[in-house]
Amino acid sequence: MNAHASAPRFLEPRHxxxxxxxxxxxxxxxxxxxxxxxxxxxxxxxxxxxRELGVKLVEPDSRGVRLTPAxxxxxxxxxxxxxxxxxxxxxxxxxxxxxxxxxxxxxxxxAGQVLLPQLLHRLRDTAITVxxxxxxxxxxxxxxxALDADIVISHSLSGEVPRGAExxxxxxxxxxxxxxxxxxxxxxxxxxxxxxxxxxxxxWIGVPEGYPFDAIPxxxxxxxxxxxxxxxxxxxxxxxxxxxxxxxxxxxxxxxxTRPAPGVVLRPLVGVSAARAxxxxxxxxxxxxxxxxxxxxxxxxxxxxxxxxxxxx
Amino acid sequence: MNAHASAPRFLEPRHxxxxxxxxxxxxxxxxxxxxxxxxxxxxxxxxxxxRELGVKLVEPDSRGVRLTPAxxxxxxxxxxxxxxxxxxxxxxxxxxxxxxxxxxxxxxxxAGQVLLPQLLHRLRDTAITVxxxxxxxxxxxxxxxALDADIVISHSLSGEVPRGAExxxxxxxxxxxxxxxxxxxxxxxxxxxxxxxxxxxxxWIGVPEGYPFDAIPxxxxxxxxxxxxxxxxxxxxxxxxxxxxxxxxxxxxxxxxTRPAPGVVLRPLVGVSAARAxxxxxxxxxxxxxxxxxxxxxxxxxxxxxxxxxxxx
DNA sequence: TGCATTCATGTAGGCAACCTACATGCTCGG
DNA sequence: CCGAGCATGTAGGTTGCCTACATGAATGCA
Numbered sequence: 306m307n308a309h310a311s312a313p314r315f316l317e318p319r320h321x322x323x324x325x326x327x328x329x330x331x332x333x334x335x336x337x338x339x340x341x342x343x344x345x346x347x348x349x350x351x352x353x354x355x356r357e358l359g360v361k362l363v364e365p366d367s368r369g370v371r372l373t374p375a376x377x378x379x380x381x382x383x384x385x386x387x388x389x390x391x392x393x394x395x396x397x398x399x400x401x402x403x404x405x406x407x408x409x410x411x412x413x414x415x416a417g418q419v420l421l422p423q424l425l426h427r428l429r430d431t432a433i434t435v436x437x438x439x440x441x442x443x444x445x446x447x448x449x450x451a452l453d454a455d456i457v458i459s460h461s462l463s464g465e466v467p468r469g470a471e472x473x474x475x476x477x478x479x480x481x482x483x484x485x486x487x488x489x490x491x492x493x494x495x496x497x498x499x500x501x502x503x504x505x506x507x508x509w510i511g512v513p514e515g516y517p518f519d520a521i522p523x524x525x526x527x528x529x530x531x532x533x534x535x536x537x538x539x540x541x542x543x544x545x546x547x548x549x550x551x552x553x554x555x556x557x558x559x560x561x562x563t564r565p566a567p568g569v570v571l572r573p574l575v576g577v578s579a580a581r582a583x584x585x586x587x588x589x590x591x592x593x594x595x596x597x598x599x600x601x602x603x604x605x606x607x608x609x610x611x612x613x614x615x616x617x618x
Numbered sequence: 619m620n621a622h623a624s625a626p627r628f629l630e631p632r633h634x635x636x637x638x639x640x641x642x643x644x645x646x647x648x649x650x651x652x653x654x655x656x657x658x659x660x661x662x663x664x665x666x667x668x669r670e671l672g673v674k675l676v677e678p679d680s681r682g683v684r685l686t687p688a689x690x691x692x693x694x695x696x697x698x699x700x701x702x703x704x705x706x707x708x709x710x711x712x713x714x715x716x717x718x719x720x721x722x723x724x725x726x727x728x729a730g731q732v733l734l735p736q737l738l739h740r741l742r743d744t745a746i747t748v749x750x751x752x753x754x755x756x757x758x759x760x761x762x763x764a765l766d767a768d769i770v771i772s773h774s775l776s777g778e779v780p781r782g783a784e785x786x787x788x789x790x791x792x793x794x795x796x797x798x799x800x801x802x803x804x805x806x807x808x809x810x811x812x813x814x815x816x817x818x819x820x821x822w823i824g825v826p827e828g829y830p831f832d833a834i835p836x837x838x839x840x841x842x843x844x845x846x847x848x849x850x851x852x853x854x855x856x857x858x859x860x861x862x863x864x865x866x867x868x869x870x871x872x873x874x875x876t877r878p879a880p881g882v883v884l885r886p887l888v889g890v891s892a893a894r895a896x897x898x899x900x901x902x903x904x905x906x907x908x909x910x911x912x913x914x915x916x917x918x919x920x921x922x923x924x925x926x927x928x929x930x931x
Numbered sequence: 932t933g934c935a936t937t938c939a940t941g942t943a944g945g946c947a948a949c950c951t952a953c954a955t956g957c958t959c960g961g
Numbered sequence: 962c963c964g965a966g967c968a969t970g971t972a973g974g975t976t977g978c979c980t981a982c983a984t985g986a987a988t989g990c991a
Contacts, residue, residue, distance in 0.1 A: 316703045318628045346979050348940055368938050368987055378713050382706030389702040390629045393695030400691055659950050661969055681958050681967055
């Protein structure tokens with residue numbers, strides 16, 4: 306653990322980032338998958354880092370590896386260094402005028418559907434390119450995606466920031482009402498708006514437990530003191546809409562991203578808090594990049610336009 | 619100036635440092651000399667940096683180069699990044715227990731003579747190695763040496779920090795009286811201490827103009843209103859002492875670093891400020907390194923011991 | 932208690948990056 | 962007008978990083 310061979314002038318950001326990734330993902334293989342490299346490459350990098358620094362950075366730990374205290378220290382320092390690098394780069398980009406580079410976005414399908422077409426339009430003729438991933442997951446899992454993507458478009462019904470997003474930069478893009486979706490010939494369709502006691506005794510099509518939308522039927526149950534019967538639990542909004550149209554029950558859909566099909570109608574739900582916050586999440590060091598900030602700013606603008614559009618109607 | 623080819627994940631510290639060096643040294647050839655590389659290597663690095671960033675960083679400027687605004691921006695950012703890297707490294711070193719690496723010291727010969735033997739002794743059995751350079755130069759030139767060395771041991775008669783050392787970390791290591799050196803059989807040798815009017819009319823052996831010690835005869839001239847006659851101007855203290863012993867005149871020597879030869883004696887000079895501050899200078903980013911701080915701390919300790927030793931006698 | 936899965940790590944070879952040596956061309960000063 | 966000093970280009974060697982593949986260890990399930 307001695308015999309350090311002519312250490313390079315600097316601690317290498319490459320190594321720091323690797324350590325941070327290991328700290329976050331717990332296993333070399335996971336880091337390798339996330340960074341599109343082989344575990345072998347990472348293992349070799351670790352060894353050269355250890356050789357350069359003269360310290361052990363990882364230890365075997367059952368099936369995987371564990372950071373040594375020294376490794377952990379560097380992993381923590383990584384944020385500081387990488388943020389500083391990104392800050393300088395951002396200043397350069399700002400001076401050069403045009404932010405550049407690839408911004409990776411992970412998004413809910415429903416929110417992405419209304420936000421991203423506009424975004425791509427706005428990014429046309431800029432040096433920013435976008436890579437996309439989409440997923441529909443439990444509220445608490447959105448934060449984990451901020452490891453992979455520069456910006457995660459998530460939603461929260463519990464407040465302004467999704468659970469688990471502590472330590473992330475979170476920006477509210479819009480507040481979107483969640484409406485009740487009914488067959489057009491449903492008895493309740495005659496009412497302009499619906500109260501909890503109107504809907505509690507009908508057959509529901511819900512979402513899996515832990516999914517944000519589930520907060521609404523839960524609130525209805527608490528308010529009325531009666532159980533909501535969820536006949537089905539689905540993730541995909543369009544599938545749900547189709548089933549509602551087929552008379553399988555009533556459901557909930559976000560207002561902006563739903564253009565009701567002929568057989569169904571949307572009705573506002575009043576008397577419980579029935580809205581979601583659409584929130585962009587970023588890890589602080591990723592948010593230092595000007596391109597990332599720029600995209601986030603655009604998303605804020607698009608969200609504001611969206612709310613205006615619907616407020617006007 | 620477009621067509622950026624898959625920029626690496628990070629701004630490279632290597633490039634930032636290069637730009638900072640160019641900002642400081644004004645010419646590629648000078649940087650090449652200072653970093654022991656060829657100008658060609660630097661030129662190529664610049665081109666790759668420009669390719670990666672998609673910005674021109676330098677422009678031809680008469681015989682040399684000049685940083686573009688973008689280059690200047692990055693050169694300024696370099697301090698931030700490199701300091702941050704060094705800070706993390708310092709934390710690692712502190713945790714590992716032992717600071718490591720090479721610390722380059724540039725020093726005055728006289729101060730080095732009394733400080734460095736002790737320093738090397740203290741660094742025995744540590745992982746710190748020292749490289750040395752020595753020079754005897756004008757007070758205002760010491761700061762420039764902080765570009766090359768991690769620690770510059772300099773001195774100032776004008777105050778606590780040498781002129782030109784703004785922006786550098788400066789640490790006072792010791793205050794050393796400057797005594798008058800006389801032939802042992804000189805008439806003034808009978809006095810325990812000497813006043814300006816005692817010495818002004820004798821033949822002096824001085825230092826080149828601008829050198830710190832010259833401040834003392836200048837003060838004597840101002841105080842007495844009479845000119846000091848400098849028969850010779852020398853840099854080397856031992857040479858001066860030998861010539862004083864040979865009766866060529868009287869001179870000034872720092873007390874700690876002079877062990878008077880048989881034929882000469884030292885006498886304190888009172889009535890003017892006759893002392894120098896021995897000061898360690900470091901560029902802030904270099905000072906972030908734990909090894910550099912450790913060596914500086916040792917120097918402070920050695921300086922304190924030195925003053926105690928002389929106060930006791 | 933096997934047996935497949937999931938890790939980490941080692942080796943060999945390709946590919947790109949960096950540097951030196953050398954040559955060329957430009958700019959200034961005598 | 963010529964030489965000194967500087968930047969830049971090219972060719973070639975060396976090093977470093979990564980993939981592909983093989984090995985070995987630990988885990989969890991039948």
